[in-house]
Amino acid sequence: MLDVEPELRRKLALLTSIPGIGLTTAVVLVAETAGFSLTENERQLASYAGLDVVQRQSGTSARATTISRRGNVRLRTALYLPAISGLRCNPQLRVFYARLRARQPNGKPGVIAVMRKLLLLCYALWKRDQLYDATYVRRVN
Numbered sequence: 001m002l003d004v005e006p007e008l009r010r011k012l013a014l015l016t017s018i019p020g021i022g023l024t025t026a027v028v029l030v031a032e033t034a035g036f037s038l039t040e041n042e043r044q045l046a047s048y049a050g051l052d053v054v055q056r057q058s059g060t061s062a063r064a065t066t067i068s069r070r071g072n073v074r075l076r077t078a079l080y081l082p083a084i085s086g087l088r089c090n091p092q093l094r095v096f097y098a099r100l101r102a103r104q105p106n107g108k109p110g111v112i113a114v115m116r117k118l119l120l121l122c123y124a125l126w127k128r129d130q131l132y133d134a135t136y137v138r139r140v141n
Helices: 004-014 023-033 042-049 073-089 093-102 108-128
Strands: 053-058 063-068
Touching: 004 023, 004 108, 023 073, 023 108, 042 073, 042 108, 073 093, 073 108, 093 108
Parallel strands: none
Antiparallel strands: 053 063
């Protein structure tokens, strides 16, 4: 199918430029989100994937925050191994994970945060139509 659709091949190359994201993961992300056309912004995408943070509470009791898990389980499954792989080969993700791990000794919330970061990074690269730049620094005005 990629031979027939050169535009799709080009767009998938944008996603696979991220260390940790391979062709299979990129295809699953695009297929499950219909080319990221199902959502209008990053918050909707995170919610669609079930990677949004919620706090369950009843009356005066409130439990710790967790991910909602109400979204697309195939997206979460497709992002788990790239998150683990990204922690090995992507220095920015490694620094992000170390910062989260310093606050919380359990590693699972950090991996979930890396999954969300990868998903939102894929969304941004797809929408902006640009390759991943490891030296990119976001400027805050």
